[in-house]
Amino acid sequence: MTALAVPVETEERTSERSDRIVDLVQRQGALAVLVVVVIIAAAAFPNFRGYDNAGTILIAAAPPALIALGMTFVIITGGIDLSVGSLYVLGGVVSAYASKWGFLPALLVPLALCGLVGVVNGVLIAYTRMAPFIVTLAALLGARGLMRALSNEGSTTYLVGDDGFRSFGTGSFLGIGYPVWLVAVVFVLGMVLLSRTRFGRSVYAVGGSEDAASLMGVAVRRTKVTVYVMSGLLAGLAGGINAAKLGSGVTVLGTGMELDAIAAVVIGGTLLTGGAGTIAGTIAGVLLLGVIQNMINQVGNVPSSYQQVISGAFLAVVVVAQTYLVKLRRRT
């Protein structure tokens, strides 16, 4: 009997080990690529190595990172939120508009408005079972229209009136902008929420198998509404930060931000089909896109549009790799 048991056990162990490797690559692949890209960039561009440049990369990545954070939660539940790009712009305009009343309104008004849109998204998706793609596409169009109306077709630009809010956007601590510190805190909270709370587990469960989750007693609808509200809130916060940074509510940026966020999340190893993903991966995905942009700026004579070509290529490679890894795992 013992002789019989030995080969069985080793076979299982190797399959477990290969499982772990597959798992690790899927989760940390973006991080590995990021490290490689940073090393190459540091070797090739002397200016890239500077501490200042790191600060530049981080401050540029702060708003997209917030949007990608919300998107990570949404995608893990198996959904998608297309409205965040529009909400980001709307949030910026509203924040600049509200800044004449002071610091707190500049920060909270966009949160309230975008959070409300998130509630509408979430309720429609969770209770009427409409497709997230359609619901949030409608919200994208609606938020864009609202932004246009507020800015008189883009002809009016609201300047940030509150000095405190303006210096929050431009000031820095240890050479790193205040917004980056805020984003870092929000990310830590997000990580704890996703990986260490019951709510976080229910996010994974809903995305992994909605039917099973509901039979296991998970509050599926409440979970869905919550992730869309979070996504809206974070887009609003990103808009507010951007307004503080730029000193005005800019109406032309932000188109396609939702797609950049989805790209960053997927590059970070989160499955577009839901049920698996990490926030650490999303950070790596956001930074990867940011570093590529920065590198292209360093080269100087390459039009920045090529950044999108390269990001697109990365995305394609990652999705192919993910599909392959999932297949590999099924076989073992």
Added chain:
Amino acid sequence: MPILEVTDVSKVFPGVRALDGVSFALQPGEVHALVGENGAGKSTLIKLLTGVYQPDGGELRYRDEPARFATPMDAQRAGISTIYQEVNLVPLMSVAHNLFLGREPRNAFGLVDERRMIREASEILVRYGVTTDVRRPLGTMALGAQQMVALARAVMVDAKVVIMDEPTSSLEPREVETLFGVIRDLHARGIGIVYVSHRLDELYQICDAVTILRDGKVVHTGKLAELERIKLVSLMLGRDMSAVRREGFTGFAGDHTGAADAPPVLRVTGLSSRHRLHDISFAVRPGEVVGLGGLLGAGRSETIKAIGGAYPVDAGEIEVGGRTLKNPTPVRAVQAGIAVQPEDRKAEGIVAGLSIRENIALAVLPRMARWGLVSDRRIDKIVDTYMTRLRIKASGPDQRVGDLSGGNQQKVLLARLLATQPRVLLLDEPTRGIDVGAKAEVQALIDELAADGLGVVLVSSDAEELVEGADRVVVLRDGAVVGELTGTNVTTEALLETIAAAAVSSEEPHDN
């Protein structure tokens, strides 16, 4: 005093009265069998008990008080746990997270205590014979082990009632023993158990009481030991007892002589696949049903899939009608005349969201297309032919397959296979999860198809079905052929002996 009781409940769906004045009482510490054909109302009753549906009339009482469960969550909180027929856990999540989802141990900050959870999960699962790393994704484990996790999850809460819907359908015999051990333990602790199964042996082994449903009504309830087996079947089917006796438990008529000297329509020689299949050889003549016997994991499904081109093969030859099938792929296999009915009907067989017509047409499209176009009339004709021939019960060819009963779904799948005009039919568990009446019909169909000259390979975990349905049985173990039963030797006893003997002889070389 019953712990869970429904009195005179009804449930109406559009066009169907699923339950009609049903009363059912579960005593504490009782294992109560709930039996009936598919469509008799078992699932609906379970869903009423667990808060998935609300009754249209009648009363639900739990622990001697009127109760109303708005959601499965409510029922679970109240102490009613359910294990579903198909494992209802999240495959991408780890075993431990599945086990503890919604009730993870938390530390002083309200955060999930991962370490404690993993430790407790391991401790709990050892008692169910599951010893793998609980951090592994659940989906990487065998189906039986997943079912054990579902069982552990259902029982570990402070359950007063545990409802089990076909819990053994994906378990190996050893795991069934573990399950029965758990049931006996629950029984001793005074927990009420509702046990739904099609397997009569199991019912008589583990259950105290029985309630039989037919067409949404209770036709019998009482002590199981006092109910003769044949009486139970006749009550379930609404058929005369003597008819059941005469026709046996299965729908198979008997031997198909076939042409004993005819050249085989399928010949498999030395089929091997890394780790799973070792040098498998057998042949099927036209008009013959060859059974593949063995335990779960013996390589029966893999053999069938390999012949159908859906499982990687390292060596071996597959011949159909004397012609070698080179580099088998599903497309080439179908073209050669091989039709495979996969084990998992829902995942690999039917397309639940499409109509009967569309499901059947899927198979014939490639063959019937002229310059990429297919005539609707010709499809209608084929669909009509098979719906009549296979006696598919539906409102019409446009009904969604997902809305049909399991038996009719299986028939649609068979129709689709037959529409490719195969020479060999490979059936993997053709009657799993379908009710007794439909089972007999599918079995009779297999007979008819063989009589028409098809070569049939039959895989079944049901020994009776294998023995009564097959003319010869090839017995597998650990991916190799270990015996063959022919002629009068095709009996349940001989089958079990061969499997058991094989188990002994295959261990010997390791001991030496």
